[in-house]
Amino acid sequence: MAAYSYEFKKKVVDAYLRGEGGYTFLAEKYGVKNRRQVLNWVHYYEELGDDGLKRSRKNEAYSFEFKLGVVESYLTSEVSYQELALSIGINNNALIARWVNDYRAAGPDALRDKKRGRRAKMNSSGKAVNIQRQDDSAPVDTSTEHVKQT
Structure with missing residues (x-):
């Protein structure tokens, strides 16, 4: 569950926009852990409106x-x-x-997107099958030499 509800964030942002105090004052007044959080809420609200304060429920997949x-x-x-x-x-x-x-x-x-889930071990008739995944992408080199180069 999210630490702060949409209604709570909106109340804090509205207080800031009405000039009731700065980020630090409002964070202390409303019990927000960090003043930076209030600052982020204000920026997101100014740029994206109410959607900037709402928790996104869609599991967006980016290419x-x-x-x-x-x-x-x-x-x-x-x-x-x-x-x-x-x-x-x-x-x-x-x-x-x-x-x-x-x-x-x-x-x-x-x-790149990672493959998720288990490999299929049995077909529909209950017999074991040997399935090998076809990987579209080249293998990722995570060796220490490659990491040191970047």
Whole structure:
């Protein structure tokens, strides 16, 4: 469950916009753990409106090309994770940080979708089958030599 509800975030943001205090004061007044959280809520609200404060319930799947483009734009520009997230309409800047860290650790292949679930061991008639997965992508080199190069 989310630590703060939409209604609570909206109340804190409204208090800030009415001029009741700064980020630190409002964080202490409403019991928010960190003033940075209040600052993020205000920025997301100003850029995305009410949707910036709501917890996204959709499990969005981003393509490899989209992730790679976001990572490259972060690495080539001097924008923060939050500014980049707001510019592309994502209200989770930690997601971009994870993509960048994965890219730095293992290269672009780390941004490809991973296969999920177990391999099928039996067919419908109950006989064991030997299924080998066909992998679309090249193997990811996670050796220490590759990591040291980046």
